[in-house]
Amino acid sequence: MSGNNLESEEEVQKHLPLNREEVAVLESHLEKWDNALGKDRNKVWKDATMEARLKTPKMDAAKLRSRKTNHGEKKDAKAPINLGRKWTYQMVVGTLWKKELLKKIEDETGVKAGEKDMMKHYSKYLGEMVKSLTEVEVEEATEQAVEWNKQGVPPDVQADTARRKSEDIL
Numbered sequence: 001m002s003g004n005n006l007e008s009e010e011e012v013q014k015h016l017p018l019n020r021e022e023v024a025v026l027e028s029h030l031e032k033w034d035n036a037l038g039k040d041r042n043k044v045w046k047d048a049t050m051e052a053r054l055k056t057p058k059m060d061a062a063k064l065r066s067r068k069t070n071h072g073e074k075k076d077a078k079a080p081i082n083l084g085r086k087w088t089y090q091m092v093v094g095t096l097w098k099k100e101l102l103k104k105i106e107d108e109t110g111v112k113a114g115e116k117d118m119m120k121h122y123s124k125y126l127g128e129m130v131k132s133l134t135e136v137e138v139e140e141a142t143e144q145a146v147e148w149n150k151q152g153v154p155p156d157v158q159a160d161t162a163r164r165k166s167e168d169i170l
Contacts, residue, residue: 021055087148089141090130095157096144103127 018026029048034043094101102113105125111117133141148154153161 018052019055019057019112022052025052025055087145087153089138089145090126092141092145092148093133095129095161096141097129101129104129 006065026048029051032044033041033048101122102118105118105121106112108125109117109121113123
């Protein structure tokens with residue numbers, strides 16, 4: 001029974017009681033409501049509530065602000081450095097040999113690191129680099145990926161990632 005009392009108390013706190021003028025307006029429409037059926041009741045309801053809303057006391061600015069929800073707010077953005085991801089051997093190769101990969105792209109295409117056109121070439125050259133690996137190198141990279149997934153990324157790789165990402169953030 002005490003649960004019922006708590007629920008009713010919460011409802012009372014959510015909704016303010018009607019004032020005398022609002023009750024009088026609603027009572028004046030009560031007879032029309034009783035005599036109406038179906039869609040006519042909707043019209044009576046709409047008229048009664050619109051008239052009652054005109055009689056409601058005005059809220060102060062603080063109460064209005066507390067009731068508003070800002071639908072334009074952005075959700076919390078993901079952390080820019082996601083070191084908790086699942087590592088694959090391709091990702092390990094891309095991370096460890098990034099300097100060599102960027103140099104190769106610059107030599108062959110003339111596009112420097114950080115330019116917009118770099119991303120057009122990056123995945124192509126990374127794929128070529130991964131395909132050119134020997135079986136031993138693939139096994140080593142796979143073992144490193146498993147190790148990084150279990151124990152975490154080495155501090156030097158974390159520092160390099162943080163250094164690169166911090167420029168974008170700042």
